[in-house]
Amino acid sequence: MIVRSLHEAEKTDRRIVSPDGNWESTRLLLKNDDMGFSFHITTIYAGADFRMHYQNHLESVYCLSGSGEVETLADNRVYPIEPGTIYILDKNDEHILRAASEMKMACVFNPALSGKEVHNAEGAYELEAEALSA
Known part of the structure; x- marks a missing residue:
């Protein structure tokens, strides 16, 4: 069993x-935990407006607090994000995330992230990054 505290992990x-x-x-959960996916608590700062395109990963994002919107670039549809909303990038969707207020999000990635990833020039995470310690 793996048990971790968000407060301690921060x-x-x-x-x-x-x-x-x-x-x-x-x-909180990474590739070296051997679960097949990774789990993160992500804070999107108020006023953030940025493009992402996870070409190598699928992601599900559940909003815990705050508000904003996500726009899918393939069809220019805009979806409001508020607590209780989940959006699922099941087709490696290129998108723009906008935060009207600070948003806390619970995120799941498949395949799992190693831990050091940040967005590249295309708004994606590379498949391999330097792994974090357990």
Whole structure:
């Protein structure tokens, strides 16, 4: 069994802050945990407006708090995000995430992230990044 505390994990190298200042993510479950997916609590800062395109991963995102919107670029549809909303990038959807207020999100990635990933120029995570310690 694996048991981790968000509060404790936030004090370790499991907490990643984006170089562009849009978000921070505490990675609670990673590739080296051998579960086949990773689980993160991510904070999207108020006013953030950024493009992502996870070409190598599928992601599900559940909003715990805050509000904003996600826009899918293939069809330019805009979906409101509020507590209790989940959006699922099941087709490697290229999208823009906008935070009207600070949003706390629970995120699941498949395949699992190693832990050090930040978005590349295309808004994706690479398949392999330097792994974090357990």
